[in-house]
Each structure stands twice: as C-alpha cells, then as structure tokens.
Amino acid sequence: MRSRSNFKANASTMLSVLSDRQCEEIVMAAEEVLERTGVTVYDDEALETLKKHGCWIDGNRVRIPTALVERCLRSAPTRVTLCNSRTGSRDVLLQGNNAYFGSGSDTPYTIDPYTGERKRATKESVGWACKVLDALPNIDFVMSLGIVQDVPLLISDRHQFEVQVLNTGKPIVTTAHDIYGFADIIEMCEIIAGGEEELRRNPFMTLYAEPISPLQHAWEAASKLVLAAKKGLPVVYTPCVMAGGTVPSTMAGVLVNGLAESLSGLVINQCTREGSPFIMGGVFTIMDMGTTIFSYGSPEFNLLMAALADLAHYLKIPMFGTAGCTDSCVVDEQAGIEAAISIAMTAMSGPNLNHDVGYIEYGSTSSLEMLVLCDELIGMARRLTRGIEVNENTLALDVIHDAGPGGHFLTQKHTFDNFKKEIYKNRLFDHQHYEPWKEKVNRPITETARLKAIDIIENYEPEPLPKDVQKKIREVVERAEKRAEL
C-alpha cells in the first residue's frame, strides 16, 4: 500500500449495546440510587470504615455520596492480572476488551460422565472437572464445577480449593464459606506462591463473593471485600440479579440496580485499602415469569451481559461475565444454541473474566460434556471476533492474477503461508464426508464430547505441585477439620 491516509480499520468484529451517553446516564442513575436509597451493610468493620470516609450511616443502612463513589472508581486499578500457579506465567490480563473464559463453581449437582446420572458433586467429581478444565485449550481459568459434598460441610470450601489447586495450574476463581475459609485458602495460596508478597505480586487465585439483591451486603460478603483489600488480593464481586424479581423488569432498571450493588461493593473494598484489585461483575438476567427460574439462557440475559460489558469498559473496571451455560436440564440442542449465543456475544462484547462455562439446568448442575462442547464454541467465537484483516497481503491481488480464471489456489505459496492464520481449525466438531462419518463416527457430537471428557480424565495428568507443598496444603485442610470438630 503506497498510502492510506485517514484509514481506520476494525481490528475485530464489533458488538456494543450501549452508547457512551447511555452508559453515563446509567452510571449516574446508580450513583443517585446510592445517595438516595442507599444499601444495607451487615459488617461492623465495613460500616466503621464507610462512616470514616463520609458515608451517611443509619443503623445498617448506608447512603454513599457520589464524590466517594467517583474517588473509588479512580483508585481501583483498571487492570488485574492472574497467573498460572505452576509456571508463574501471567496468562490472564483482565483489561480493556480482553475476553477470557472459565467454568462456574457451586452447582449442587453434576452429571457423571460415565453413567449420565445426575448426582451430588463430590471431591472426586470436582477433581475430574479441574483436570478437564486444565487440559482444554480454550479454557483460561478454573472454577470448581460443583460443591464438594462428601466432606464435612463446615470446612468443605478448604477441600474444594485443595482438590482444585492439585488438579490445575490455571488461575482459580474460588468461593469460600466465610472469611475464615477465605483466610485458610489464602494461606494455601501463599504456601504455593512462596510467601505473602509473592502471591500479591503474581496472584493465581481470586475470591468470588456476591451481594444479595436488591442492595444488601451480608456479613459474609462485606467481610470478604474487607479481607481481600487488606491482603491486597483481587476479589470478584458479582450481583446476581433477576429482572422482575429482585430488580425492576426494565432492562435499564436492571443495570442501574445491579450497578449500584457493584459500586457500593467497590466503595467498601477501596475504602478499606485504596488501590485494591476489584473485579465487578455479574449474572444479570430475568426471572422466568412462567417457572421463576433464574435464567442462564434467555435473550435478555445475553443482552444484559453485553450491556454490562459496555458499562465496565466505560468505567474502566475489570469485569466478571457469564457465558457457556443453559437453562436446559440436559445437554441437548437447546443447551448448544444457548451456549453458542452467549459465548459468541461475550467474545465480541469483551467482558474480561467469563464464568459458568459448563453449567446446565439454570446453573444447578455442571456437565463435562457441555464444557467440552463449549471449549470448541469458544475457539469458534474467538475466530469470529478476530474479524477480517485488510492489507496488501490479504487482498491477494498477485495470487488472484497468478491463478487466473479457472485456476486454483491450493498449490499457491500464498495459500500455504496464510491458511492456518485465517482458517479456524476445529478440534471437536465433525466436518467429515458422510461415508467416513457413518463408518467411523456415527454418533451425535454430544457423545463425542463425553468421550473426550472421559479420555482426559483417564489419560491426562496435570502438572503436579511439589510433594512438600502438597503436604503443607493438606496440613491446612486437616487443621481446619480439627477446629471444626471442637
């Protein structure tokens, strides 16, 4: 190209729901909610801190001046990095429109990949899930894909974290019952990282916490925001709001109410320690007015998540998104379609840390079959997002001329040099001719996905933690068990 003055290009496919002015209106509306209506906070230390920073406190009710919200928006880092616990590699850069994908955490049930039976999740099932997550190439981070339920309930979060970190090196977004569980998990992470500062510099774990809609920060949640800030570790704070149920039925109203919850969480976190890494988020969706489920597959869910991404980009706060999930109770056509829409829209709108890949039954059950299918969908969505590059090489005038009418491009060097970069290589989905398919495959893709999950469980070995580190982690779990017995 000799000259291309004033040339603007789309470096990716574009998807946005809200304009900057619409974002501004929604943010200001959320700030108005915080000043006028306020939120409730059930943690004494958080209340004390908020008071010191100029909030108006009335019992547990807290009203937050806009100036404070805006100061906290400025003090929170615009980017958060998560690392691989084995290699230390800084793989997940939560910033701008980078979209990463990972699973979800606390489903009571999971589908047994061998029998197809829906059963309670166990330490073994979570271990299997983490192995599969570790092996899949398009999965960037890990959540447990089940609540460990075959250990004492009071300290099951320690077991859940232990089995996760033993089976994957990818960054972990973890839940904890309360700050005591969180403190034990942080201790395990510090053992692995080799110290408190090492973990803070290269975090491979972030805690997941959520407010209770509408506009309530329970003790469990608020105290986690405080502890994460004190430790200087990232925390995901994720309102799960249902239009028409816990928030208004209008989509803009959902965003205002959900955002008010995120921003008040941000204020608790930043007032405890300025500059703490904070990830806003959510699952913003509808209550199904026919069945009352919290929908993981409705069109409004997808629309709200893309709109929330616009808001997070506008505010320059890293965002926790939701994709690769379904309301369907089984891995069927509905599951595939709902997952495909959410994954494609998420890849294109660019929220940063996108969870719940592998959820079925409106988030009540996890499925490795679904997870493996979604891994392929993420690969496809990333190709969609990459868009079309237009330059001298890609316009390909010389090779068009060389091949000429009736020629072909298969033996052109240009084809060889470019096809791998341009054409997505499917790993799972079938593209065979009918006859070889009939002869060698002859099964639906869900079955292929199930077999792949089993193959990983049986034949893949994640990079282990050093033996002495494993032992020290075990000691933290056993200490918690002993304390629980007292």
Place this chain on the structure above:
Amino acid sequence: MDFQKLAEAVVEGNVKKVKGLTEKLLSEGIRPDIILNEGLLKGMQKVSDRYKEKDFYIPEVLLSSRAMQAGFHIIKPLIEDNSTSALPHKVVIGTVAGDLHDIGKNLVSLMLKSRGFHVIDLGIDVPPEDFVEAVKKHQPDILAMSSLLTTTLAIIPETIRLLKKEKYRDKVKIMVGGAPVTKDYARAVGSDGYAHDAINAVVVALDLVKS
C-alpha cells in the same frame, strides 16, 4: 540414511532440500527407481498418514507433493531411459462432459502423480468418446472420471456403456469421484472404485492396481 533424509525433506515440503538430496544420491550411483521408492514415495506415504491423523491439511499435503515432484523431475529422464519401469501404473483422468469444475480432479491427479502413478490428464468437459479413445490409445490401468454437477453425473454410466460396447471395459479399472458421487452410486453404475477425497483416491487406486 540419506533415503530417510530425502523422505523427511518431502514431508517438510522443502523443494531445495529434496532436489539437493536426490542429486546427491544419484551422484553416489544409487539407481533412480530406488531413490523414487525408498525416498520420494516413502515421504509421500508419511504425508498421507499424517493427513489421515488430521495432523496435515490439504495445503501441506500439496506442498509435499510439489517437493516430491521436484525430485521426481530430476530422475524421470533416467527412469525412462532405463528398461526397468519405475512407474508401472498408468491412469487416464478427466472431468466429464458439460462440467468445467476441475479442482477436485486436479487434486486427485496431483496426488496420484506424487505417489508414482503415470497420469494422463484429459482436462475438463471430456465426452465419453474421448475417454474411450484415450483408453484405447494409452491402455491405462485405471480410468478416473470426475463430476461435480448432478446434471453431468449421467455421463459416467454413459462412458462405461460405451467402453463395454467397444469391448474395453474388461481391460481397465474405473474410478469415479466428485461431490455428488457416493459409494452406492459408484457401485450402481458399475465402476470399480470410489473415494470421498483426493488422498483416499490414491489408496483406492493402489488397491485397484494390486488386484
């Protein structure tokens, strides 16, 4: 050792290396048909295996095929001078009358050449009479016909009927291919072989000349 290197250079699709190694082996006095079988064709066999394992894609197969043919070009005149024929198998190939689609046919033709077949390509839009004429003239082991349009499929049985009438059907094996062709169709029209893609076409052709 050098045969293995030559085969590896074919797998890499490295034209320069293949040419250099072929010339080196010739200068060492190795017989050209041995260079072909132990080096160049062994390399293409590996390429074919990797394609089957989904490790190689069509452009990579073709790059290797191009490298193989660069080596073959050097030894070809020597083989033709030699009384021992290193290219024992002949194929006449073409796209049937009424059809100008030839990318599939060209691919098959390329793949056959790179696996040591002597290929006579009649091009596109070939009527039954021309196919039969070519069979009479070249006496190939295999006649390969391709059709992409459903409207031109019927030329295949028509050609086979004409071959029978001219009493040449028994003297040649027939392979058919192209998007609308299926295994069942291939059998129904009385052909001897069918493959769903170019790489498998070579496997079928090798089978046909063996039997």
